[in-house]
Amino acid sequence: MATAEVSNKKTLKVQRFKPSDNPSNTYLTDEKGVWAWMTTVDHKKIGIMYLVAVAIFFAVGGALALLLRTELMTPAKTFIEADTYNQLFTLHGAIMVFFVLVPSIPAALGNFIMPMQLGAKDVAFPKLNLASFYIYVAGAIFTFIALAQHGLDTGWTFYTPYSTESSSSVIWVTMGVFILGFSSILTGTNFITTIHKMRAPGITWGKLPLNVWALYATSIIQVLATPVLAITVLLLTMERWLGFGIFDPALGGDPVLFQHFFWFYSHPAVYIMIVPGFGIISEVISTFSKKTVFGYWAIALSSLAIAFIGFLVWGHHMFTSGQSAVATTVFSFLTFLVGIPTGIKIFNWIATLYKGSIKMDTPMIYVFIFLFLFSIGGFTGIMLGALSVDIHLHDTYYVVAHFHYVMMGGTLIALLAGLHFWWPKMTGKLYNEKLAKIASVFIFVGFNVTFLPQFVMGAQGMPRRYYNYVDQFTAFHQTSTIGSYLLGVGFLIILYYLMHSLFKGAKSPANPWGSRGLEWQATSPPDFHNFDHTPVVIHGPYDYHQPMEEFQLGLAVDTNGHDSETAKEVVDKEREQWKNYSLG
Amino acid sequence: MSNHSQAHPAHLQHHFVDSDQQFDAAKMGMWVFIVNEILFFGGLFCAYIVFRAWYPDLFTQAATELNTVWGAVNTLVLIGSSLTVAMAIRSAQKNQIKGLQINLLITIALACVFLLIKYFEYSHKLHIGIWPGAELYTYEGIDHPLAHVFFSIYYVMTGIHAIHIIVGIGLMIWIYIRAKKNEFGSEYYTPVEMVGLYWHLVDVIWIFLFPLLYLIE
Numbered sequence: 001m002a003t004a005e006v007s008n009k010k011t012l013k014v015q016r017f018k019p020s021d022n023p024s025n026t027y028l029t030d031e032k033g034v035w036a037w038m039t040t041v042d043h044k045k046i047g048i049m050y051l052v053a054v055a056i057f058f059a060v061g062g063a064l065a066l067l068l069r070t071e072l073m074t075p076a077k078t079f080i081e082a083d084t085y086n087q088l089f090t091l092h093g094a095i096m097v098f099f100v101l102v103p104s105i106p107a108a109l110g111n112f113i114m115p116m117q118l119g120a121k122d123v124a125f126p127k128l129n130l131a132s133f134y135i136y137v138a139g140a141i142f143t144f145i146a147l148a149q150h151g152l153d154t155g156w157t158f159y160t161p162y163s164t165e166s167s168s169s170v171i172w173v174t175m176g177v178f179i180l181g182f183s184s185i186l187t188g189t190n191f192i193t194t195i196h197k198m199r200a201p202g203i204t205w206g207k208l209p210l211n212v213w214a215l216y217a218t219s220i221i222q223v224l225a226t227p228v229l230a231i232t233v234l235l236l237t238m239e240r241w242l243g244f245g246i247f248d249p250a251l252g253g254d255p256v257l258f259q260h261f262f263w264f265y266s267h268p269a270v271y272i273m274i275v276p277g278f279g280i281i282s283e284v285i286s287t288f289s290k291k292t293v294f295g296y297w298a299i300a301l302s303s304l305a306i307a308f309i310g311f312l313v314w315g316h317h318m319f320t321s322g323q324s325a326v327a328t329t330v331f332s333f334l335t336f337l338v339g340i341p342t343g344i345k346i347f348n349w350i351a352t353l354y355k356g357s358i359k360m361d362t363p364m365i366y367v368f369i370f371l372f373l374f375s376i377g378g379f380t381g382i383m384l385g386a387l388s389v390d391i392h393l394h395d396t397y398y399v400v401a402h403f404h405y406v407m408m409g410g411t412l413i414a415l416l417a418g419l420h421f422w423w424p425k426m427t428g429k430l431y432n433e434k435l436a437k438i439a440s441v442f443i444f445v446g447f448n449v450t451f452l453p454q455f456v457m458g459a460q461g462m463p464r465r466y467y468n469y470v471d472q473f474t475a476f477h478q479t480s481t482i483g484s485y486l487l488g489v490g491f492l493i494i495l496y497y498l499m500h501s502l503f504k505g506a507k508s509p510a511n512p513w514g515s516r517g518l519e520w521q522a523t524s525p526p527d528f529h530n531f532d533h534t535p536v537v538i539h540g541p542y543d544y545h546q547p548m549e550e551f552q553l554g555l556a557v558d559t560n561g562h563d564s565e566t567a568k569e570v571v572d573k574e575r576e577q578w579k580n581y582s583l584g
Numbered sequence: 585m586s587n588h589s590q591a592h593p594a595h596l597q598h599h600f601v602d603s604d605q606q607f608d609a610a611k612m613g614m615w616v617f618i619v620n621e622i623l624f625f626g627g628l629f630c631a632y633i634v635f636r637a638w639y640p641d642l643f644t645q646a647a648t649e650l651n652t653v654w655g656a657v658n659t660l661v662l663i664g665s666s667l668t669v670a671m672a673i674r675s676a677q678k679n680q681i682k683g684l685q686i687n688l689l690i691t692i693a694l695a696c697v698f699l700l701i702k703y704f705e706y707s708h709k710l711h712i713g714i715w716p717g718a719e720l721y722t723y724e725g726i727d728h729p730l731a732h733v734f735f736s737i738y739y740v741m742t743g744i745h746a747i748h749i750i751v752g753i754g755l756m757i758w759i760y761i762r763a764k765k766n767e768f769g770s771e772y773y774t775p776v777e778m779v780g781l782y783w784h785l786v787d788v789i790w791i792f793l794f795p796l797l798y799l800i801e
Contacts, residue, residue, distance in 0.1 A: 122599035124609040189616045197609040198599075227620050231627030235740065242717025244736035246631055251718045252730040257634060261627060534601075 012201060013556040014536045016549050019510035023523035026428065030528040041126035044526065046133050047112030048426065053136065054108050057099040062491065064092040069450075069484040072477045075469050082467040086153035087168070089465055093156030094173065098180055099140060101411055102269065105276035106222075107132070107187050109418045110215050112426055114191065116519035116526060117209045119200025119535035124193040132186035135179055142176030145169070155465065157266070158233070160247040160258045164240045171240055174233040181230040184272075188222030191215055200518075201555070202537035209517060209541040210299050214279025217303035221268045221275070221310060229265035232258070256321050263314035271310040273407060275303055277414030278345055281367055284421050285349050286542040287515040288364035289356025293542045295348035302341035309338050316385055320394045328387060335385035342378055346371065361513070362436040366417035369444050373409025377402060380455065395465075398458025401451045409447060416443070416494070423498070424512050428525040429505035435497040442490030449483025514548075517541055521552050533557070595772040607774050614778045618785050621748075625789055628741050632796060635733060645726050646734035647800045649714065651705060655798040658701050659790065665694035666787040669756075673780045676773035681763060684776065688760045691783070695753045702746055709735075716740070738797055745793060748786045755779045 027044045031037070037045055068088050071078045080088070115123050123129050146152055146169035154163040154170060163170050195208070195216050208216075236258070238244045245251035247258040278299075286293045293299065315323060315331030323331075349371065358364065380402040383389050393399060424430055457476040462469060469477065511520040518541065522531050533554030539546045593603060600606040636643045668691045675683030709715075713722035716739035721732040759779050762768065768776055 120599065125613060126597075126599065128613075185620055189613055189620065192616050193609050193613040196612055197605060223616055223620055224623055227624035228627045231624050235627075235631065238717070238736070238740060242715075242736070243719040243732075244716065244740070245718050245730065245733040246635070246736060252733050254634075257631070261630075529599075 012536055014553040015556040016552050017521075017531070017533045017535075017554045018549075018552055019521055019523045021509040021523075022507075023428075023510075023525070023527065025527060026523065026525040027528045028428070028525050039130075041122070041130050042528065043111050043115050043123050043126065043129060044426075044530075046129050047108055047110075049133055050103060050108040050111060050136070053133075053140075054100055054104045057095055057140070058104075061092050061095040061100055062488065064088050064095070066484055066488055068092060069481040071467075072469075073481050075471055075474055075477075077468075083153065085467045086465075087151040090152045090155050091147070094143070094152065094177075096407075097156055097269070097273075098177055099136075099143075101273040101407055102180075102184060103136060103187075104273075104415050105280065105411065105418065106191065106215055106218055106272075107136070107183075109280070109415070109422060110191065110211075110218075110276060111187075113422055113519055114212055114215055115194060115198065116522060116530050117212050117517060117541070118194065118198055118203060119518055119531065119537065120194065120198035121529045121531075123190050124198055125190050128186050128190055132183040132190070135183040135186065139176045139178075139180030139183065142172050142179060146172035146176065157262060158236060158258075159262075160236065160239065160253070160255045161249055163236060164248045171237050174237045174240075178230055178233045178237070181226045181233075184222050185226045185230075188219035188226070191219040192223065195219075200535045200537060203518075206296075207537055207540050208300070209279075210282035210293060210296070210303075211276075211279035213300040214275050214277075214282070214303045217307040218272055218275045220304075221272050221307050224311070225265045225268040225272070228261065229269070232261040232265065235261075256318065256323070259318050259321055260314070263317045264311075267314040267317065268307075268310045270403075270407070271306055273411045274414075275306060277370070277411045278303060280414045280418035280421070281349060281370055283515075283517060284363045284367050284417050285352050286544075287421070287513050287517070288359045288361060288367070289353055290359070290514070290544050291352060291356040291542075292540070292544060293348070294351035294354070295344070296540070296542070298344050299348050302344045305341040306338060309334065309341070313338060316390075319387060319390045332385055332387045332390075336382060339378065339382055346375060346378075361420075362431075362433060362440060363417045363421035363513075365437060365440045366413050366420065369440065370410065370413045370417060373405055373413060373444075373447065377405030377407075377409050380405065393458060395463055396458035397454040397462045397464055400464045401454035401458060404451050404454075409451075413443075416440075421513070422519075423501070424508035425519060425522075425524050425526070427502055427505075428508050429501045430508045430512065431501035431505060432497045435493060439490050439493035439497070442486055442493060446483050446486030446488075446490050450480050450487060451483070453477075453479045453483075516544055516546070516548070516551050518551070593771065595767070595774075603772065610774045610778060611781075614781050618781065621785055621789075625741075625744070628737070628744070629792070629796075632737055632741070635737065639728070639730055639733075642728045642730050642734055643800055645728055646731055646738075647797065649709070649726065650738070650798045651708075652798050654701050654705055655794050658698050659794050661694050661698045661701070662787045662790050665691045665698070666784055668694065669780045669783045673773065673777050676763075676768045676776045677770055679770045681766060681769065684763050684768065685760060688756055688763065692753055692756050692760070695749055695756070699746065699749055699753075702742070741793055741797070745786070745789055748789070752779070752783050752786055755782065 027042060031040055031042070031045070037049070040046065067080070068085070071080050071085055071088075111123070111129065115121070149169040149172065151168050152166075152170060152173050153168045154166050158170065158174065195212055199208075235244065235246055239247050239251075239253070243251050245253045247253040247255055249255055282293055282299055313331060313335045315327055316335045319328050319332075349367075380398070384393060384399060384402055420431070420436060453476040457473045458464075460473070462473050462476070508524045510522070510524050512524075513520070516539070518535060518537065519526075521535065531554065536553045536555060537551075538553065539550060596603055596606060600609070668687045672684050672687035672691065675681070675687055712725070714735050715721050716732075716736050718732045721735065723731070756779060759768075759776055762775065
């Protein structure tokens with residue numbers, strides 16, 4: 001070793017900070033009261049506020065879904081009018097996509113967990129973070145104004161020319177979505193900057209938790225795609241309001257141009273929804289297998305690959321819209337490419353399980369549900385990407401079942417895995433494991449009973465969004481409806497035991513799962529500043545073969561110019577990687 | 585935190601380790617925001633490209649209605665303001681607070697001149713019946729059935745750009761007030777630089793809008 005290189009190294013004095021199982025001060029005991037919550041810039045509180053908001057919207061969207069399914073019990077009218085039915089499925093879609101799926105994992109769980117995984121005190125722009133929450137609320141208010149007026153019946157996709165002619169309150173909702181987009185953009189901007197600039201000493205890109213990698217890929221999509229949605233809905237609003245003539249064929253515009261604009265955002269948006277779910281799965285699967293994640297870089301980079309390819313496939317939504325044959329073929333081929341990075345992830349997760357010490361706690365059960373459901377969702381997606389098959393399946397229940405398997409079986413199940421995984425960290429309470437397992441059975445069975453029949457009836461020709469149907473589909477529809485009730489029961493059980501845990505649950509230790517993740521080396525619930533020290537990281541986030549003490553290091557506290565007794569120098573080859581960090 | 589006891593400068597926010605980290609984070613966030621803005625306008629440029637490819641006649645005919653001279657003057661005004669905002673940043677870096685204030689004032693004035701010229705352009709068009717959208721458009725001077733589409737694109741592009749100018753003026757007034765309170769200097773000039781970056785972006789977008797709308801033949 002040349003001496004010049006050695007002198008480049010920065011020596012850190014570190015000591016162990018074992019997180020207390022009985023913290024006296026937490027983020028919940030500091031800054032109490034409604035006003036303090038509403039004006040807080042603490043990423044943890046903002047994450048919780050998002051979580052509550054998302055849960056409320058999920059309850060609304062879910063209730064709408066149950067109404068829809070109930071109406072479809074009989075082939076003709078069951079109990080609501082056709083116009084109301086149109087509004088119900090539109091609102092179900094719009095609320096679930098824009099108000100639940102997009103913000104759920106990044107803005108709620110990501111906000112809470114990501115800065116802790118980086119060992120940071122907060123995100124890079126805390127005020128912007130709070131602003132993005134209120135922008136989300138403002139977008140929601142616009143949508144509720146639309147509800148109070150004439151509702152919305154265009155489907156969540158706002159296709160022209162119907163959206164420029166419909167008598168429902170399209171402008172209020174498009175403006176709501178426009179505003180909501182800024183919330184998403186600000187979160188993405190904030191996360192990218194945080195991940196680049198706020199990492200604790202020792203957290204190199206190669207030691208970044210996979211959850212952070214997934215959020216990073218998500219943020220890139222948010223930043224690049226959402227502005228295009230903003231301009232699209234703005235143009236749509238102008239089209240409706242002033243008759244711009246860009247999208248409406250009656251005025252010289254082109255409706256397919258709208259579809260291109262819309263899906264240029266909305267296809268990447270499905271990756272905004274699913275990629276953060278992948279991050280959660282990686283965290284949980286490693287923790288409950290007590291094993292290093294298999295293929296760290298493959299999983300990390302495949303998130304970025306999905307983000308990249310996701311921008312090139314939007315045309316597969318327009319195979320039947322009169323797109324040129326060449327374009328359709330290219331889009332079809334590119335669509336298949338998405339299967340590669342996704343498959344890489346699935347195989348690496350399975351390989352992580354191999355010879356692991358698997359513990360079937362609730363978060364892990366949801367991981368298995370995810371692997372099962374998401375794989376079905378993914379494979380059926382490949383079928384829809386195939387040109388000739390898609391002509392037959394386009395706009396049928398097959399598509400409905402496919403994206404519910406991906407969005408609900410993927411994103412929402414991953415959200416449930418993450419929620420159960422981080423619940424003790426967020427609240428400091430344990431939930432009832434037995435009830436949680438019972439609920440997961442309801443969710444899994446209910447989900448499949450709801451959506452498997454939809455694949456079959458879709459393939460047999462049942463179109464989506466129809467109010468009536470021919471008698472041959474009755475059995476499928478009724479099975480599906482019963483399944484949706486089972487799902488509803490499952491979610492009510494979850495609501496019950498989580499609320500019970502919040503008020504009467506047993507106290508959680510700092511690290512109930514024995515995870516090596518940095519967020520678990522803080523107290524439960526965490527300190528107001530996340531850590532009482534500056535964490536120093538020397539191992540990867542999944543190095544379960546290393547002793548726990550070495551994951552609890554922090555910068556040694558300087559006492560009167562002398563090093564603390566427990567402080568020691570870290571002499572490690574890893575140290576070389578720290579030399580670029582400014583430690584202040 | 586372990587470094588609580590240390591004194592730190594007033595501008596340093598609590599969650600950053602030091603001023604460098606704060607500045608780097610702000611600058612990176614600003615660049616990501618600029619990427620956002622480009623994608624946002626990108627949608628409009630895309631609409632422009634599509635319609636121009638479909639109706640080249642429409643664009644060459646309709647563009648003659650735009651006043652090239654005033655468009656050129658406005659381009660010069662904005663480029664000038666980009667220079668002065670750059671000088672404002674330089675003044676802040678060199679601790680010349682007076683220079684910072686003067687340069688900001690000149691930039692604000694130039695931005696207002698831009699808006700004034702834009703106002704006269706708009707009001708002339710509205711006066712002769714060139715309104716955005718098919719319903720309000722009444723001008724007969726262009727022999728093309730889709731003349732309103734060109735002006736819809738014109739109004740939405742220049743209109744959103746004008747909104748950015750107005751936001752920029754607001755930001756610069758805010759910076760000016762803070763500069764008056766002596767909050768900036770060579771130690772801390774992050775907001776000045778960020779507003780400067782934003783202003784350059786607004787300028788660059790106009791530099792694309794001007795030839796695309798005014799100078800086509």
